[in-house]
Amino acid sequence: MMVNGNAYLTALFTLLAVVFFAVGMRAPLRTIAIAALDGTLGYMIYILLCYYTSSNLAVFVATFVICLVAEFTARIIKAPTTIISFTAMVPLVPGVMLYDTMRQFAAGNFNYGIEAAVKTIVFAGSMSLAVSVAAVVVKIVFTKIFHSAKTPYDCAKKNKENSVTKLVSVGEVSVNKRKD
Amino acid sequence: MSCRNDFMLLAIKAAAMMIENGGETYRAEECCISILNGCGAKEVNVIALPTAVIATAEIDGEMRTECASVKNRTINLSMIDRINAVSRRIAMCEITVEEGFEILEKRSDESGMRPVVRALLFSLASGSFAVIFGGGVGEFIAAYFAAFFCRYFVQFVESITSYNFLSTLGGSMIIAVCARLAAVFYNTIEVEPVIIGAIMPLVPGLAMTNALRDTINGDLISGLSRGVETLICAIAIASGVAIVLAV
Numbered sequence: 545m546m547v548n549g550n551a552y553l554t555a556l557f558t559l560l561a562v563v564f565f566a567v568g569m570r571a572p573l574r575t576i577a578i579a580a581l582d583g584t585l586g587y588m589i590y591i592l593l594c595y596y597t598s599s600n601l602a603v604f605v606a607t608f609v610i611c612l613v614a615e616f617t618a619r620i621i622k623a624p625t626t627i628i629s630f631t632a633m634v635p636l637v638p639g640v641m642l643y644d645t646m647r648q649f650a651a652g653n654f655n656y657g658i659e660a661a662v663k664t665i666v667f668a669g670s671m672s673l674a675v676s677v678a679a680v681v682v683k684i685v686f687t688k689i690f691h692s693a694k695t696p697y698d699c700a701k702k703n704k705e706n707s708v709t710k711l712v713s714v715g716e717v718s719v720n721k722r723k724d
Numbered sequence: 725m726s727c728r729n730d731f732m733l734l735a736i737k738a739a740a741m742m743i744e745n746g747g748e749t750y751r752a753e754e755c756c757i758s759i760l761n762g763c764g765a766k767e768v769n770v771i772a773l774p775t776a777v778i779a780t781a782e783i784d785g786e787m788r789t790e791c792a793s794v795k796n797r798t799i800n801l802s803m804i805d806r807i808n809a810v811s812r813r814i815a816m817c818e819i820t821v822e823e824g825f826e827i828l829e830k831r832s833d834e835s836g837m838r839p840v841v842r843a844l845l846f847s848l849a850s851g852s853f854a855v856i857f858g859g860g861v862g863e864f865i866a867a868y869f870a871a872f873f874c875r876y877f878v879q880f881v882e883s884i885t886s887y888n889f890l891s892t893l894g895g896s897m898i899i900a901v902c903a904r905l906a907a908v909f910y911n912t913i914e915v916e917p918v919i920i921g922a923i924m925p926l927v928p929g930l931a932m933t934n935a936l937r938d939t940i941n942g943d944l945i946s947g948l949s950r951g952v953e954t955l956i957c958a959i960a961i962a963s964g965v966a967i968v969l970a971v
Binding site (some may be wrong): 553554557558560561562563564565566567568569570571572575622623624626627630631633634635637638639640642643645646647649650651664668669671672673675676 | 747748751799800801802803804805808809812837842843845846847848849852853855856857875919920923924925927928929930932933934936937940941958959961962963965966969970
């Protein structure tokens, strides 16, 4: 899936595709640049790894990198992770495989159709596994290593505890201020 | 209005809007829980499904349950961002409940772009996909126009009815017709990259990934029903393209 075998052209068109997809999906303007760079990085990793391993492993690693970058940048610019990873993953989504599956079924080639369907499900499965694993890894890193409650749910729990006990230590106040 | 001060209603509305605009199930639940916890409710329990949200909580010593049904689901990323900001800021006690309602009900776009301009820009993505999947300049232009007509048709149908199957079927038929016409008029254009590039924004690949992800996360009902939605959408695209290609 390279444009004339030229990596730079492929990167350019991936970038354009993600940018305009994000515009069409009404992404907030401050996330579009990050999502475009993130998506291009992921697609390049996918193409590179496809030369060495199976496409399923390649897409797992690529999606994992995309989601890690998305999780970290989302905490910096205070946006939900989904907005960035949703648009950045679009070039990797198995649209071609799904189209191939449907076309085989429509043409009556049920054996090829089922083969293509299973391939598509495995491909999409490795993508979603990577998304879940990345989310868990980032959560562990943030809660266990940095000791900071970053999700709104954790903040709410912290607020509630503070209001109940009326005991606000100096450390927690500084954490709360940094989150604003 | 007294209900403008009711944070329970705000929480359930935020969760329902999160699902309506394409947020994940766990995000809707977390959003609802954080608003309720931030306002001092106890014993919070939230169930979010693709078609409904139910929340129950103990407020001032009384148990209270609210539900909201979700009829149509689209994807609007800036609304997800806004709802998330509301839930976070209410949990941090930065804004009042009334201000939260105001932010949620303000439906205007952040960029202020007109729908036609948005469709024109969106179609450029399809052109780029056509190039990535093996096309050239001719395929780029053909996919651009095919995707624009499809987008326009889908927006037109969605303004009349919220019946997704029909708009997807018609849209993919339009794409296939445009691709075949382009191939008839210019012999160098191949049909395949044009069709794949133009249906890429329609194809429910991302919905499929989300469905599997919901299942892995443990939201089994959401995962199954989103999977069925994906299947229906894929069938619509397949039959639309196949009908035209078979003629």
